Amino acid sequence: MLKAATRVSKVALRSAAEIPEGAMAFSFASPHEEFYTADITIKQVDIPTTTGTIGVLPEHVPTFGTLAPGVMTVMAESGSSKYFISSGSYTVNPDSSISVIAEEAGPLADFDKDAAQQALNAVNTSTPEGEIEAAVLSELVANL
Numbered sequence: 001m002l003k004a005a006t007r008v009s010k011v012a013l014r015s016a017a018e019i020p021e022g023a024m025a026f027s028f029a030s031p032h033e034e035f036y037t038a039d040i041t042i043k044q045v046d047i048p049t050t051t052g053t054i055g056v057l058p059e060h061v062p063t064f065g066t067l068a069p070g071v072m073t074v075m076a077e078s079g080s081s082k083y084f085i086s087s088g089s090y091t092v093n094p095d096s097s098i099s100v101i102a103e104e105a106g107p108l109a110d111f112d113k114d115a116a117q118q119a120l121n122a123v124n125t126s127t128p129e130g131e132i133e134a135a136v137l138s139e140l141v142a143n144l
Contacts, residue, residue, distance in 0.1 A: 024045075025097035029101060033084065067085050069086055072084075085100075111144055
């Protein structure tokens with residue numbers, strides 16, 4: 001009942017936001033840095049989730065979920081960028097806008113494989129927190 005009362009056409013949503021056809025508004029941030037703001041448009045984003053990597057294009061079905069440690073690839077007119085994400089959440093809205101909130105994230109090129117491997121070797125895996133940290137660092141090392 002409420003769903004029918006709140007429907008707005010995608011055309012109306014798209015024109016209200018002034019997003020070009022074939023593009024999506026994208027925001028991506030962590031508590032320490034804002035990487036993209038909602039006024040940025042992209043063509044596609046590949047997001048690492050707890051159920052596998054999903055590719056999001058314009059007109060994607062609305063969804064939300066939990067991020068898994070891994071590489072997120074953002075494709076814009078100017079090229080693609082890769083970011084490593086530790087965890088967090090994502091939302092794909094009915095107007096094709098996307099929001100990614102990461103606990104920790106950074107451009108993949110900013111990470112050093114040797115430093116990540118040293119950090120992984122130093123992790124105490126005898127605690128649950130250590131096991132989580134080791135899993136994140138293992139994924140980072142594998143992607144560098």
